[in-house]
Amino acid sequence: MAQKTVKFGVLFITLVLFVGIQGCDEEMPTSPNVKQTQAIKEAAMETDQGNVVRTDKEWKELLTEKQYYVLRQKGTERPFTGKYNTYKEDGVYKCGACGAALFTSESKFDSHCGWPAFSAPKDSAAVTETADRSLGMARTEITCSKCGSHLGHVFNDGPGPTGLRYCINSAALDFEKKKE
Numbered sequence: 001m002a003q004k005t006v007k008f009g010v011l012f013i014t015l016v017l018f019v020g021i022q023g024c025d026e027e028m029p030t031s032p033n034v035k036q037t038q039a040i041k042e043a044a045m046e047t048d049q050g051n052v053v054r055t056d057k058e059w060k061e062l063l064t065e066k067q068y069y070v071l072r073q074k075g076t077e078r079p080f081t082g083k084y085n086t087y088k089e090d091g092v093y094k095c096g097a098c099g100a101a102l103f104t105s106e107s108k109f110d111s112h113c114g115w116p117a118f119s120a121p122k123d124s125a126a127v128t129e130t131a132d133r134s135l136g137m138a139r140t141e142i143t144c145s146k147c148g149s150h151l152g153h154v155f156n157d158g159p160g161p162t163g164l165r166y167c168i169n170s171a172a173l174d175f176e177k178k179k180e
Contacts, residue, residue, distance in 0.1 A: 052098040052147035063097060070171040071097045071149035074134075074141070079114025082170025086110070090178040092122065096171065098147035102126050103166065105178070111158070111165055116173065118166040119158050127166075129154060142166060 054062070059072050069075035084093065093103040093116070103118040103126075111117035121127045125145055132141035132153065142151045151172045158165030 050146065054147075059097070064171075066171045067096050070169045071095075071151075074150040075169075076152075077115075077169050077171050082115060084116040084170040084173055084175065085114065087116070087175070089175065092176045092178075093118075093168075094174045094176060095144040095147060095149060095151070096174050097149040098144060099174065100126060100144055100146040102144065102151070102173070103168070109159055111167070113165070113167055115152060115167045116170055117158070118168065119160075119162050119164060121166065127151065142168070 056072070060068055063071060066077070070077060087108075088105075090105045092101050092105070093108075094101055101122050103120075104122050107118045107120045107122075109117055109119060128143045128145045128148075130141045130143065132139045139153045139155075142154050143149060144151060149172065150169075152166065152168040155165045155167060156163060
């Protein structure tokens with residue numbers, strides 16, 4: 001009986017991982033109508049505290065499938081597949097859902113982990129940290145403080161001076177190049 005329980009558990013975990021990875025196979029598609037997408041972002045309903053509030057239907061209309069999976073369903077893109085993993089331009093990385101400024105290129109470093117990594121957020125209030133005990137691990141989830149979208153996780157193995165590695169999904173980010 002115990003052997004059947006173990007086999008079922010292994011089968012269940014394998015199925016969960018397989019289903020979770022399915023949405024991460026393709027490159028992030030570009031929006032067919034950038035002006036329309038920007039207009040939707042700018043028309044976001046904000047609360048008194050400045051937070052962006054949208055219905056699930058609105059998020060689905062605004063985001064690509066991959067962005068929705070990562071930002072709203074707390075998914076993860078496959079390592080080494082995201083467009084910002086090895087990106088080297090100067091500028092600001094913004095939330096792919098609401099456009100809030102999250103990280104600067106000055107805090108980005110090559111962690112060789114397969115996802116864009118930053119040593120600190122642009123402003124400590126830009127991200128919210130929450131305990132994440134999913135998948136049998138103890139981690140700290142990072143979400144956008146303005147819209148609550150999932151960005152990635154933070155770990156204690158980064159460079160100085162913070163010693164932190166904010167491991168962020170490319171699908172959760174937009175980039176604004178520094179104006180010269």
